[in-house]
Amino acid sequence: MDEYLIYRFPGESVQYFLGRWEKTTLQNVLDQTGRFVVSTDDGKEVFAFVSEVKIEREGFHPQLKNKSDQIAVSQEDYSIALAEVLKEMEGDIQKTVFSRIDRRHWDATGILEVFDALEEAYPNTLVYILVSGQWGTWLGATPETLLASSVDHFNSMALAGTLPANTTEDWTEKEREEQAYVEKYILEAIQEEGSLLQQSEVEERFAGPVKHLCTRFQFVLKDGRLEPFIRRLHPTPAVCGIPLEEARALYRKYEKHQRKLYTGFIGRVGREKFNLFVNLRCMECYIDSVDLYVGGGITKDSVPGKEWEETVRKANTLGQFLSKHER
Numbered sequence: 001m002d003e004y005l006i007y008r009f010p011g012e013s014v015q016y017f018l019g020r021w022e023k024t025t026l027q028n029v030l031d032q033t034g035r036f037v038v039s040t041d042d043g044k045e046v047f048a049f050v051s052e053v054k055i056e057r058e059g060f061h062p063q064l065k066n067k068s069d070q071i072a073v074s075q076e077d078y079s080i081a082l083a084e085v086l087k088e089m090e091g092d093i094q095k096t097v098f099s100r101i102d103r104r105h106w107d108a109t110g111i112l113e114v115f116d117a118l119e120e121a122y123p124n125t126l127v128y129i130l131v132s133g134q135w136g137t138w139l140g141a142t143p144e145t146l147l148a149s150s151v152d153h154f155n156s157m158a159l160a161g162t163l164p165a166n167t168t169e170d171w172t173e174k175e176r177e178e179q180a181y182v183e184k185y186i187l188e189a190i191q192e193e194g195s196l197l198q199q200s201e202v203e204e205r206f207a208g209p210v211k212h213l214c215t216r217f218q219f220v221l222k223d224g225r226l227e228p229f230i231r232r233l234h235p236t237p238a239v240c241g242i243p244l245e246e247a248r249a250l251y252r253k254y255e256k257h258q259r260k261l262y263t264g265f266i267g268r269v270g271r272e273k274f275n276l277f278v279n280l281r282c283m284e285c286y287i288d289s290v291d292l293y294v295g296g297g298i299t300k301d302s303v304p305g306k307e308w309e310e311t312v313r314k315a316n317t318l319g320q321f322l323s324k325h326e327r
C-alpha cells in the first residue's frame with residue numbers, strides 16, 4: 001500500500017510526499033538530517049518517514065481503512081468514568097488528562113479539502129495528513145509546540161486551560177492551576193537539562209473555537225543533548241498529568257479507547273531544522289467515519305458537565321470543517 005506524508009509548518013508552504021513509515025528510535029532520527037517523525041502517546045514507539053519522494057497534490061491517493069475499532073463514549077458514560085477518575089484523585093494525583101473519541105460520519109474523498117480548510121484557518125499550527133499501512137490515516141492541526149529550534153536557542157510552551165474563544169468570562173483558578181502545573185514541569189526540565197534565557201508572562205493563545213493559557217520559554221541545552229531532554233519533557237502535564245506515571249495509569253484505566261498517536265510528538269527532527277509539536281486536535285480517518293481525539297486537564301475542581309463541553313468545543317476545531325463532507 002502507498003504511504004504518504006503531507007504537512008504545512010507555520011509560515012511554510014504545503015509539501016506532499018510519497019514514501020514509507022519506518023519504525024525507529026528517537027536517537028536514530030536525531031542523528032539524521034531533517035526527518036519527519038511521529039510517536040505514540042507515551043513516546044515509546046517512534047516512526048520516521050523515509051525514502052521520501054516529493055509528489056504533486058494530484059498524486060495523493062490514500063487507501064483508507066474501513067472501520068474504527070475504537071469506542072466512542074456517550075456523554076453519560078464519559079461522566080460516569082470521569083466521576084470515578086475524580087474519586088481516585090482524592091489521593092496524590094494533582095492533575096490527569098482525560099480524553100475521549102468523538103465520532104463523525106463523512107465522505108473521505110473530501111480529505112484534501114478538509115486539509116486545505118484547516119491550513120487556511122490555522123496559520124500557527126502544524127497541519128498534516130499521515131497515511132500508513134500499519135497505523136492508518138491521521139489528519140490534524142496542532143497548536144502546541146513541544147520543542148523548536150531557533151538560530152541559537154530552543155523554544156517550548158506550556159499550553160493548558162481552555163475557555164471558549166469568544167467568551168467574556170474570566171480565567172478561573174482551575175484553568176490557572178492546570179496551566180501552572182505544565183509551566184512548572186517544563187521549567188524544571190529546562191533547569192535540569194540546560195539554562196533558561198527567557199520566560200514570557202502567561203498569555204492567551206487562540207486556537208479556533210477555544211483559547212488557552214500559554215507560557216513561552218527560550219533556553220539552551222547543556223551539550224545540545226536533545227534525546228534526554230525530549231524524554232524528560234514529553235509527555236508534559238498538558239497531555240498526561242502530574243505525577244506522570246500515576247496520572248497516566250489513571251487515564252488508561254478509565255479511557256475506553258487507545259490513544260495511539262494522539263498526544264504523542266510529531267514534527268521534524270534532525271541536526272538542522274527542528275520543530276516538534278504535541279499531537280493534539282487530530283483525527284483518525286476511515287472511509288466513511290472519523291474519530292476525533294479530544295481531552296482536557298482534570299483537577300479536583302473539575303465538573304464533568306463542563307469538561308464534556310470543553311471536549312465538544314475542542315472537537316469542533318476540526319469538526320466544523322467536516323460538515324461539508326458529512327454523510
Ligand SMILES: C=C(O[C@H]1C=CC=C(C(=O)O)[C@@H]1O)C(=O)O
Pocket residue numbers: 097099144159160161162212237238239280281293294295296297298314
Ligand atoms: C489534551 C488536549 O489539550 C491540551 C492542550 C491545551 C489545553 C488543554 C486543557 O485545557 O485541558 C489540554 O491540556 C486536547 O486538545 O485534546
